[in-house]
Amino acid sequence: MDKYNHKKTEAKWPDSAKASTGKQKEYDHSVVEAKWQAKWAKEQIYKTPGTGEKKRYVLDMFPYPSGASMHVGHLEGYVGTDILSRYFRMKGHSVLHPMGWDAFGLPAENYAIKTGIHPDKSTHENIKTFRRQLEISGMSYDWDKEIDTSSPEFYKWTQWIFIQLFKAGLAYKKKSPVNWCPKDETVLANEQVVEGKCERCDTEVIQKDMDQWFFKITAYADRLISGLEKIDWEDEVKRQQINWIGRKEGINIRYKVVGSDKEIEVFTTAPVNFGMTFLVLSPEHKLLKELKLPKAYQESVAKYIKEHLSSSSNSTNVANKSNKTKTGVFTGLYVANPINNKEVPVWVSDFVVAGVGTGAVQGCPGHDLNDFEFAQEYKLPIVRVIVGKDGDASEITKKDQVIEHGMEGRFINSDFLNGLDFEEGLQKTMDWFEDKGLGKRTVTYHIRDWLISRQRYWGCPIPMVYCEDDGWQPVPDTDLPVKLPSDVDFLPHGESPIARSETFQKDVVCPICGKQVKREVDTMDTYVDSSWYFMRFCDPKNKNEFASKENIIPVDDYVGGGHVVQHLLFARFFWKFLFDQGLIDKSVGDEPFLKLRAPGWILGPDSRKMSKRWGNVITPDDIIPKFGADTLRVYEMFMGPFDVMKPWSITGVEGIARFLGRVWRLFSTEYKVHSTEENTEVLSKLHQTIKKVGEDVENYKFNTAISSLMELVNTLTEAGSQKSEIRNEVGKTKIENQTSIQTPNISHQTSEVLSALARLMAPFAPHMMEEIWVEVLGMPFSIHASPWPSYDPKLIVQNEVTVVVQINGKVRASMKLESEISKQESEVTKLAKSDPNVTKWLEGQTIKKTIFISGKVINFVI
């Protein structure tokens, strides 16, 4: 603990500048940062330009303003997008960089239950804290575009979009088994159930039959997969989305139950029907109630069903059962396999899940691992119909002999399929069933329709009324928004607290017949708000539309973590829907987030996740008063790659503070480059850095951008100190005494270098660079509105390069050569052979081969 209690010790910062010379102007970050933050706000320099050729939308996933304030980990993504925004503004783009609040949500309501403080009040207090923390961090948000999902101006349009979905047949109310969290007393979407538990409170989720609102996201399943090809996201995230959607092509086959007129339909992706030896129904299967079982089996089957009826039949996120041995029971029934006219037994087992496919599976144990395990457990026959690439055609008795779909193989023991390739044979089998009218090719999905009803208060009211004559009707546009009532008690009673509001149901009439009706009392999942907020940012004050068509643009750079499946999938669904409705311009495309990056977590100094529990939470308020926002920003970006986890280090922060101190002194000390040689070296370094920083920023490689800036600063400092040494000898003057920045005296040549350096650093350390720009370099306000430096490719080329001499691949010497010479093999060979280190190794040897890599390496093989 003591190592990290920097809060307690009075920091000695920021008096570094004053220390080295009594005359130098001090850099007091608290004064400078406050000064420029006020000026930037007053001059509105971050206002989104109304017009502009090169529009660029840079967005953070907006935060939920929780009671705990922001910590330095939250800031990482915000600093990244801030650097991008500042960089693109300097590059001449019209940047839209807004911020807002995902203000509805359960924690505020739970807090209200505990304390009696209204969610509206606590949420807005939290927003104030969050906004202040962002402002003192020097963020360049256009605050004119700020939005708050809990404001009626915003949720009016959430409701309006709901109604559009309803009118398009994509919002519907249906009674179905749903995930119910007994602690939060609300239903949850499948996406919000993690390992059978509530995502928020970790309570075991139970199943309940309830009448709920759904959005038909399944209608977009295919497009949600195919659209991923067009966008720049991490492959990992794309894969997770594809996985969640879970598209599978296969066939539904109907089997006649022997001695009955009933049929059982199974879904399979791999109909290896000559290897089918049984059929399995899930315990929930409807037919089990309809079929007449032989007496001898009735009792055991009923008992099995009772014991193994899944507690969460609808959810595919059921509790972990996969490691258990499979159980099951024979029903006494048989079905006929038409392809070989064999009868196979029908079993019941809970390894077959009701919600997947048809809830019934054909058992082909030779070629499916689950079927194999089941067959082994109950001594059911195992027939081999595929030979894999190992050529083994013997009886299958071991797990690793099972050749599954997707592996290489050829058919055997399968009549007309014999000799066919695995995949080809499956297609032939499907053709056979389709021809006979016994089956039909189908596509199944893992994704379910999105359940959006919540029995909670602090959310957007669902704008629907129920009329006994006309059914569910949307509230007319002119009556929107349906305002959230304030006269409620928050204690949950298994229904929405709004149900107990006296004002909410007052004078509500059916828009069709005018009869007195009741409003829907449930609210929407907060993911509905976040599914379209980024569109509202394009036109946040529009009173007539959710956002006008000409203003909506997709997000170019979207930064945020988590929510990989939920938010990103839901938001893409909304965008595609509104796009299809013609409410988004066709030219901008049907994907909302063109590039997506997730910042890695910042861990505590103890390498544990920051949390109150470990006492390792560090907030911007712990750092900024002592080190300044610039130090915090540069440190967070320098820590490591943007997208990986990394631990906080207070000595690392101090290192950055030292670096910025060096930068300040570099500018505030008279600096000149004298000889031509140093001059070109410095210029070459500068132009290399301009190129590298630009490229790195665009690729989110902020850590290496900063290290190259450090190298440039080191080069400049060295060049400066060489000059000072000369003066020391000649003029016998001490460096410290000769400088003062009161009247900057900077040569033309130098100011070009320094002006470029200041601009390169401006996105990272905006306050100090503004101070340097205006007060030291005497340039007009603001550095953040000045153009990004451009580089000259000719100046990047170094005139001296190092060529390495290898013997058998081992480095034996290196030579500094002029660039031109380093490209000539004969010249380099001659020079290399004359190097004493090389001759020593080559003595008495014959060179078998020489490999020459122009300008880099010459390798002699002996």
Add this chain to the structure above:
RNA sequence: GCCUCCGUGGCGGAAUUGGUAUACGCGUACGGUUUAGGACCGUAUUCCGUAAGGAUUAGAGGUUCAAGUCCUCUCGGAGGCACCA
């Protein structure tokens, strides 16, 4: 169980298409400066060795003139999916 990504000094981490491994920063040591300092400046710092030299990117093999980078296996870590038919 399956899939994906990752493993580089005391630490965080750099390294175009295979072409000087350890950039940059932290820490440490010594020296300087200062009334003093946890500030600032300088030098050193992968390991072994006085040196010449040798070893080194989790471990073991392989391809290559040349491997942190490509291939195979093993170990370790992170994440995702998890009876998906």
